[in-house]
Amino acid sequence: MxxxxxxxxxxxxxxxxxxxxxxxxxxxxxxxxxxxxxxxxxxxxxxxxxxxxxxxxxxxxxxxxxxxxxxxxxxxxxxxxxxxxxxxxxxxxxxxxxxxxxxxxxxxxxxxxxxxxxxxxxMPEASVIRTLRELGGRPTTEIARIMAERYDVSESAMSIRLGLS
Ligand SMILES: [Zn+2]
CATH class of the missing domain: 1.10.10 (Arc Repressor Mutant, subunit A)
Structure with missing residues (x-):
């Protein structure tokens, strides 16, 4: 954290x-x-x-x-x-x-x-790491979109969290 x-x-x-x-x-x-x-x-x-x-x-x-x-x-x-x-x-x-x-x-x-x-x-760290691993491990825009939905946050917030932007 x-x-x-x-x-x-x-x-x-x-x-x-x-x-x-x-x-x-x-x-x-x-x-x-x-x-x-x-x-x-x-x-x-x-x-x-x-x-x-x-x-x-x-x-x-x-x-x-x-x-x-x-x-x-x-x-x-x-x-x-x-x-x-x-x-x-x-x-x-x-x-x-x-x-x-x-x-x-x-x-x-x-x-x-x-x-x-x-x-x-x-977007708690432990949970994000776990979910990312489950989805293949590498953050992409598509993964950010899926995870944004799952965490009920905006895609831009999730992209920032995943280090994509
Ligand atoms: Zn403020």
Missing amino acids: SREWDRISKDERAIIAPYLEHVPVKVASIARELGIEVKSATLRPRISGQIQRSDLSPSGYRIRVNRHETPSRQRFTIAHEIAHYLLHREQIGDGIEDSILYRSTLSDTREAEANRLGAQLL
């Missing part, structure tokens, strides 16, 4: 790890088990998602995701916002809003961390 994974608390890793055994990974369930409410909503144009304080959520945070984007894109956004919660909780303040390019008021370094951990949650 990534170095971001090692930065998460042991308790949170224990909650998340079982979900990484089954694909497509149920990211909304991970959020809920961490006590984060997840809602799809109509957000401002060019905003993919946000994480904000919420007194109604057990964790004190809620995620809203742009319901007008594709389901696989929404899954990536949820994973990205979970990553902000896990890695950057102290910096969330009044809320973080992510553009369609996953940029926010946080630094590009923080955004890259959230993208890396988000990708790890949706």
Whole structure:
């Protein structure tokens, strides 16, 4: 797993790890088990998602995701916002809003961390290696397409994960 994974608390890793055994990974369930409410909503144009304080959520945070984007894109956004919660909780303040390019008021370094951990949650390393082996071992665009479907992520996200782009 990534170095971001090692930065998460042991308790949170224990909650998340079982979900990484089954694909497509149920990211909304991970959020809920961490006590984060997840809602799809109509957000401002060019905003993919946000994480904000919420007194109604057990964790004190809620995620809203742009319901007008594709389901696989929404899954990536949820994973990205979970990553902000896990890695950057102290910096969330009044809320973080992510553009369609996953940029926010946080630094590009923080955004890259959230993208890396988000990708790890949706396409866990051990599972990806196992599936790739099962499909012949060598990543190609065709394999990326098959695996994108299996993991319910976009083809571009899977291509990046497989080192194809
Ligand atoms: Zn972000």
